Structures are given as C-alpha cells and as structure tokens.
Amino acid sequence: MMIASDSPRCPLPMPMGWFQVLYSHELEIGDAIPVEYFEQELVVFRTEEGDAKVVDAFCPHMGAHLGYGIREQTGKGPRIVGDSIECPFHGWRWNGNGQCTHIPYAKNLPPRVAKGEAILGAWEVREINQQILVWYHPNKEASSWEPDIIPEAAANHPDWGDMIIHTWEINTHMQEMGENGVDAAHFLYVHGTDDVPEAAYQTFDGHIREGKFITRQPTPRGVVDGAIETKSQGAGLSMVKFTGIYDTLLLANVTPIAAEKARASYAFIQPRDTMDTLGKTVGQAIIGNICQQMSEDKIIWDRKQYFERPLLCDGDGPFAKFRRWFSQFLVEKTV
Ligand code: FES
Ligand SMILES: [Fe+2]
Numbered sequence: 001m002m003i004a005s006d007s008p009r010c011p012l013p014m015p016m017g018w019f020q021v022l023y024s025h026e027l028e029i030g031d032a033i034p035v036e037y038f039e040q041e042l043v044v045f046r047t048e049e050g051d052a053k054v055v056d057a058f059c060p061h062m063g064a065h066l067g068y069g070i071r072e073q074t075g076k077g078p079r080i081v082g083d084s085i086e087c088p089f090h091g092w093r094w095n096g097n098g099q100c101t102h103i104p105y106a107k108n109l110p111p112r113v114a115k116g117e118a119i120l121g122a123w124e125v126r127e128i129n130q131q132i133l134v135w136y137h138p139n140k141e142a143s144s145w146e147p148d149i150i151p152e153a154a155a156n157h158p159d160w161g162d163m164i165i166h167t168w169e170i171n172t173h174m175q176e177m178g179e180n181g182v183d184a185a186h187f188l189y190v191h192g193t194d195d196v197p198e199a200a201y202q203t204f205d206g207h208i209r210e211g212k213f214i215t216r217q218p219t220p221r222g223v224v225d226g227a228i229e230t231k232s233q234g235a236g237l238s239m240v241k242f243t244g245i246y247d248t249l250l251l252a253n254v255t256p257i258a259a260e261k262a263r264a265s266y267a268f269i270q271p272r273d274t275m276d277t278l279g280k281t282v283g284q285a286i287i288g289n290i291c292q293q294m295s296e297d298k299i300i301w302d303r304k305q306y307f308e309r310p311l312l313c314d315g316d317g318p319f320a321k322f323r324r325w326f327s328q329f330l331v332e333k334t335v
Helices: 174-182 186-191 278-301 319-327
Strands: 017-023 032-037 040-046 052-056 084-086 093-095 100-102 125-128 131-136 164-170 198-205 208-219 222-233 237-243 248-258 261-269
Touching (some): 017 032, 017 040, 017 237, 017 248, 032 248, 052 125, 084 100, 174 319, 186 278, 198 319, 248 278, 261 278
Antiparallel strands (some): 017 131, 040 052, 084 093, 093 100, 164 261, 198 208, 208 222, 222 237, 248 261
16 A cells, blocks of 8 residues: 655745735735745734735744734734734734834833834735735845736726635645646646647746737637736736636736645636626636636646656647746745
8 A cells, every 4th residue: 555655745945936915805904814824824914004014923022923812802813003913912012014112011121122123023015906915035035026016906997897816725836836837738638628729929037937828719609819828927926818708817826835835816807897798607607717727737736746857748848948937936945
C-alpha cells in the first residue's frame, strides 16, 4: 500500500508581490477581520476615517490576538478608535504604521512607544479595484512596483455592473495554478473543450505577463470571433478580458495561505445595461463555465506533485518561459 509521504509535494518558496486579502465591501468602517495568509496571522481593519490597514495579529505587549473582541464586542472584531485598533487584553492601541498610540494605564510610556517606533508589524496596503491588497516579501523588502487601477472595476461604474464573486481554496503552490495558462493540452482532457484557443501572442516583461488568445465560439447564429486577453501583474494579480459573444472582465487573484495552500478570488464584471437580459443567460453561462473549469482544475491541483523537470513534448506550450518569469517572485527567505 502507498503511504502519503510528509515531504512537500511542491517544494517552492512563497512568492512575493501584491496579493488580495479581502474585497473592500467585506470591511466596513470600524471592522477588524482576522485573516491567515503567507503562513502568518494578520488583522485587516478599517479606521474611522475609512482607510484599510493590515497589521500582524499579535499584540507586542503580551501577545493577545488583535482580531477578536470581548464583552460587548464578543463575536465581532475588537474596537477601532480613530486610526487605531484596540487590543482586547489590556486596551493598548496600535495604528496602521505599527505604532502604539495609547496605553490607558501607563504613567511612563515604554521608551519605544514614547519614541513613536513602529513596533507591531505593519503591511503596505493598496485599496483599488474594490479590493484590499498587501505587499508580501519574505524578507520584508519594500514594494518594487505598483498594481494597476482598472477603471471598469470601480464601484458603481455607470457601464460595468457589480462584481460577481467566487472563491476557492486550493491545496497547491500557486505556480502550479499559473501554469494552467500555458498548458494547451489539458483543455481537452480536463475541461472537455476540443477547440484549444490559438495564442496570438504571449509576452513576459518584468513583473508583467500578457497574452492574447483568439477564440471561435459556435452559436445558433454562426461562429462568433472572440478573444481572451490576459494581463498578470506579479504572481498574485491577473485580469482577463473575454470579448466576442458577451464582454466579461475577470479579476482573477490568487493569494498564498501556506506553502501548499492558496485562495483564488475571482470577481466577474459584465456590462450593466444588459445585466437583466443577456447577462442572465449568456453572461451567467460564461461565468458558470469558468467556475466549472476551476472545479475541474482543482481536482488535479489538489493532488499533483511539482516536477522541476517535467517530461514535456512539443505540443505542451511555453512552460519553460512561464517558469523563468515566475521564478523572479520566488525569493528564498533569509531573515
Ligand atoms: S496584550 Fe495587547 S494590550 Fe496587553
Ligand atoms: Fe484549466
């Protein structure tokens, strides 16, 4: 009998870059939500001024978890006061820069607090495209690029509808998921699509990867020419534009939870004026189809082993190029 081994299936470092931790609508003013990403516990909170902040979960005073309230806050997050999160254990307050802003009972502040030092781990945050993003680097280096603002993803856009959101937790390293985009042959076997989209171009430039595929979709009114354009920014953020039968925009973000566990957050946006007509039929069918593909890919991803040297053949697609591009995000932890 085979016994599952304890050794990792995908021995790759956690990638650095910008990653989504929440959607904006999940975090109201005064909310604090504990999350687990990058093999760490974090707390995301929204200040009374409305800014999203992300800090390490454990209070530097005596180590209480900052993400859980007690007494009248039980079952909710802790209290948010002004720009700070209040620790449920002894009431010390911390702002989004990691500085201690209040100790309710100290006559003399600890020197590091008095100096305004950043003591609690604080994360770089961007709130764009109705998403809350953080910069992760295993060695805590500062961000080296800025994520794109996507105009269509603005809240209450006049022409583009509200986001339709689907999420999955997948037991693999996210490089394995990214490889799907260059894996031409699996479409037939995993997804049952006999028509492999034809690549118009694929480019790898710095942290950006772009590609365009030409599609021909059969419909009752004949074949409709379409395209799938993708743009990835780093390991965690991708945008996919489907044109042809029904324009659909997909913000496909993936965030590592642990070495072999990742969360995929997919937000679909479709034209607002046809949401109640074509959107209900063709639009939902497009989304349903992509979600179906995710659940099919998940069966493979959840179990497959990463091979540093897979046995490839000529029809397999540009795996080596993809891996070379992805390797820039795989930084070994040295601190
Ligand atoms: S542990 Fe947070 S205030 Fe004491
Ligand atoms: Fe797939």
